Amino acid sequence: MSELVARGFLRALFHAGQCLLRHPPTHDAVEDAITALQRAAEVLTSGQPEVCLTVGKEAFFLGPRLLPHASIEFHGMRRDLQQRGIDSITVLRGASRRDLTDLAAVAAGHGADLPVGGTVRLNERPVAFAQLETRPLSGLRRTYAASLDALRAVSSGRRLELEKVAGAVDGFLQGGAADAGPSLMLATLHNHDEAMFYHSVNVCLLSLALGRAAGLGDDELRRLGMGALLIDIGRVVLDDPALRLPGRLSNEDWGLVRLHPQEGALAILAATGPGQEIAAQIVLEHHVRFDGGGYPDLEGRRPHFFSRLVAVADTYDAVTGHRPHRPARTPQQATAILLRGAGEAYDPDIVEAFNRMMGLYPPGSLLRLEGGEVVMVTAAAGGDRRAMVVRDREGALLEVPEPVDLAGSRVAEVLLPDEVGVPPASLLEVAEAAAGSSPGRS
Ligand SMILES: [Fe+2]
Structure with missing residues (x-):
């Protein structure tokens, strides 16, 4: 399962929490946000009975895997969850609307008690901290x-x-x-x-x-x-x-x-x-x-x-x-x-x-090449024309984007992140590793 799916769930959770803060629970915006959260939970758990997200000291993890992009995007929610003593969220397939609403309230910091619903469980972490991926956030x-x-x-x-x-x-x-x-x-x-x-x-x-x-x-x-x-x-x-x-x-x-x-x-x-x-x-x-x-x-x-x-x-x-x-x-x-x-x-x-x-194609630009593959530009102008292939010629999303040299490639179209389904910033670590350096690491 990709980071994108986990990120989609965290995004829906954050949004639902914000809606609960701004509106009464019966407001249309809250109803819509909880529906979106339920849908994201279905995608998250599709094909497996349950999925555990660990709330670490500095980052979110999906199973043992670090979620670098989601960790920064939902940094405030992660910190608030941690401060409330939550170190994991386990979502069961078919998670109920009620349990997800409770979870959204907790994520927004205004649930009086932690939810104890049967389909969303807190602090039942199957992955030990020692097993979590240890590479640092950049x-x-x-x-x-x-x-x-x-x-x-x-x-x-x-x-x-x-x-x-x-x-x-x-x-x-x-x-x-x-x-x-x-x-x-x-x-x-x-x-x-x-x-x-x-x-x-x-x-x-x-x-x-x-x-x-x-x-x-x-x-x-x-x-x-x-x-x-x-x-x-x-x-x-x-x-x-x-x-x-x-x-x-x-x-x-x-x-x-x-x-x-x-x-x-x-x-x-x-x-x-x-x-x-x-x-x-x-x-x-x-x-x-x-x-x-x-x-x-x-x-x-x-x-x-x-x-x-x-x-x-x-x-x-x-x-x-x-x-x-x-x-x-x-x-x-x-x-x-x-x-x-x-x-x-x-x-x-x-x-x-x-x-x-x-440059003509700034880092983060998403391009469809004439061959059909979709690439994301990673090198600043003036350097090599480096990029990562994020979708292959058939349009399939690559689980691990591959480095590619753009020299000699022709650009057919410039795309928007929403059209590609991959936020450029989510590939930062991959791009750094492919470049053979880690300028953002500390
Ligand atoms: Fe301004």
Whole structure:
């Protein structure tokens, strides 16, 4: 059974838990989410009487197998489960709706007691900790998870701690020092329920890679990365649920959203820690256009170089991510939007540097070759044209993706992750192993 199936179950569990937090149990959204969870449980247990997911100290495991992608995506849920004393979830085939609803409540942290239903069992772990796969999560993934936590902490009313933000940026700098490829692949992660947090982390990764390509030193990159990671923290500070979902806004919400750069900058200046001035400036200016338009009004002053750089990364990730009012678009469509806006909305030199860094097919791009196989690009532009085959010529999903050199191959079509059924970031470890190095490991 692939990681994708387990990930699908964890995703449905997380989503159902979030719905239970937001709505009463009889709400349509909850009903739909539990139905989706039941369906995911059926897929998870198809062909076997029961499946056990272990809730480890740092990761989820399916049987003894590490789930690297799901572990980062549902890092917060894993931690909450662990804090409630849950170290495994065993789902029996035909799991009941009632037991799955109880499980979703526990996963969301508001079930009073642990469920003891007969079809979903907790802490009956058949796999001993000693048998679990011991390879570590890549340093980049751990840092990604820590960055999400730093943003969630502000969201849950705790203080903005700039030391934690700086620590996360340092982790990225170390993890991506040798090769931008893994960073750029990881930056393809998106999450529907916490879209804004994932977006912020991706903007940080993209900005750091771009800053490094532009020749910035580590101290400058650290300050750039802090501002990038906090770009939309003002939306959290304003604490309006509508603002947390990037998407189409009502006029009233739009008036509020235009305040998020100032609110974010004020929150950073009120926090204690290093690098706050430039981070605050980046946050204040990230929606100011190269030609002076946008918001807030800087009265003709051009935004700081770092702010112009982050604005390019912000647009790229927003376009390639799914939004409530439109589907995700390809990296090529995103770079076309940047090119169209170069000189007006965006600094043309930065757009050029960004496109040079990403290349025609950035890491994480999914391509159908003329031969019919589907590949995912893993190497950054300028290196070898490396990729992994994820679907063979007959369209079958490969259990273990195979490395392939794209030299001499012709691309028939650019695909979206939803069309391929494989999120690019889920193949990060495989791609690193195939490249014969482990730049993200620590
Ligand atoms: Fe913003």
